[in-house]
Amino acid sequence: MTEEHISHTDPRDARRSPRQDAGRTDDVDATIERILAADDAAPQSSRFVADPEFRLDGADRSEDVAPAEEADETRRGGILDGTARELADETRHTAADGAQHEVMERRSLRRVEGLSTELEDVTEVENRQLRLERVVLAGLWTDGPVAEAEHALRELSALAETAGSTVLDGFVQRRTHPDPGTFFGAGKAEEIRAAVAELGADTVIVDSELAPSQRRGLEDIVKVKVIDRTGLILDIFAQHAKSREGKAQVELAQLEYLLPRLRGWGESLSRQAGGQVGGGGGMGSRGPGETKIELDRRRIHARMARLRRQIAGMKPAREAKRANRRRNSVPSVAIAGYTNAGKSSLLNQLTDAGVMVENALFATLDPTVRKAQTPDGIAYTLSDTVGFVRQLPTQLVEAFRSTLEEVADSDLILHVVDASHPEPEGQIRAVREVLADVDAQQVPELVVLNKADVADWAVVERIRRREPNTVLVSAHSGMGLDELRERVSDSIPRPQTPMELLVPYVDGDVVSRLHGGDTEIHTIDYRAEGTRLSVKVRPELVADLEQYRVDAGSEHAAGAA
Ligand SMILES: Nc1nc2c(ncn2[C@@H]2O[C@H](COP(=O)(O)OP(=O)(O)OP(=O)(O)O)[C@@H](O)[C@H]2O)c(=O)[nH]1
């Protein structure tokens, strides 16, 4: 550990004046930076230790937990084949993909592998991200078919690559319960360490949420940084958040995740600082009397409270818009679905939204609402939203609750499913769990099987048998989109009240109004005395149109005599 590193974690950083702190978003970042830096310091010294004794078949596994519980089924290689399935295809982009410059911009921010592996080097900006570079993945396979465990690891690989890292290898361990101390059994943990050393990896990503103690236990063995699935997803969200609201939501989720993990870090910090605890400065005299951990915790709590207020403050504007749509009875259709299913591509096809499409997970974080029309001219809103994922961190569901609640408030959910995935059932289940979590399960749902152009027909047939309400489309080839438009048209609340109208030509604006997207026009006829229409309207229009009402079949307006 260097001098510089110690001064980096100096609690004096925390003593900026409140004035300096006001409006700054990096005060807690600095705290977290210190926490993370201290946390990262431990395995630093022993990284990249080449182990000449390394053997893949690992002869001595006697320290492993009960052999029955931990069958020797660690799988290496083959599972990942270099890249994740989700990311393996050459990315094809169509004109409808939209916002490609944003993709380029994001790509240009990707880290260059091997440029900086020293944790002390990272700049403050980069510190928001996890600085993953060359990673080894590891997951626990507790039950179900092995294929599912491999899909899970492939997905973790896609997540890791989305976060900007290079995936070197992946392990799945069969084991009914995680080890309370090190998550994986001691033997497997050792095997992972050996692979890490052999491949020169600098991070291990575990496909679960680890208890802080398990994380430390595992780090002590593998000698490099260990990140869990939740930390990884939070990192991707942090990289992708663009709007003020999105950023605040992600930051809140990150702090929520960090808070319970502060204890371990705090302990190691106080150890470093010589274990100075207490000190009795008396009431009101913070500083020497307060341990750093208390201080950090207090600041994080304060920051979280501020973020919650901020997020709550942004709600009214959105709610006003939503109320406005309600008042005008504009039906709302929400696109939901697993990440990378093609939600944004579909929105771009159905409207001309120009929403960013990327073959990466969680390309969209900020909700987009666009106007769309049924083939017969009924207007509705179509909204794209954040993608879902298996084990979406609860901190994120909480932080994004206000965004997700809009889905619950819609008239129809287009549940987009990637039909080219070998097992979309798990993804469908994960999406429905989140929907249930935000009370959206009562909203009618149309399952949109997307990527028909590359789908496996056996998979499509399997899902169709199981799901009563599906439509098969390809946002790329355009296949099935007309049927989708019809199905949406049939599924949204339609104008119900039939009226026969004769509108004098002087009231031309009334006819324009009827063409505006909230009236179903059955017949329209231009007569000498005015425009004769047979329509269905929404209730709130009935009173305004009463003066033009005529009897069905009558040639004369009721009030025209
Ligand atoms: N072959 C094929 N690829 C598609 C189709 N629709 C979308 N894709 C591709 O799938 C990838 C993800 O598409 P997006 O529209 O960004 O997916 P998304 O659901 O919005 O993803 P997130 O915003 O990350 O949750 C992109 O590479 C698209 O080009 C399709 O019909 N066929």
Ligand SMILES: [Mg+2]
């Ligand atoms: Mg998207």
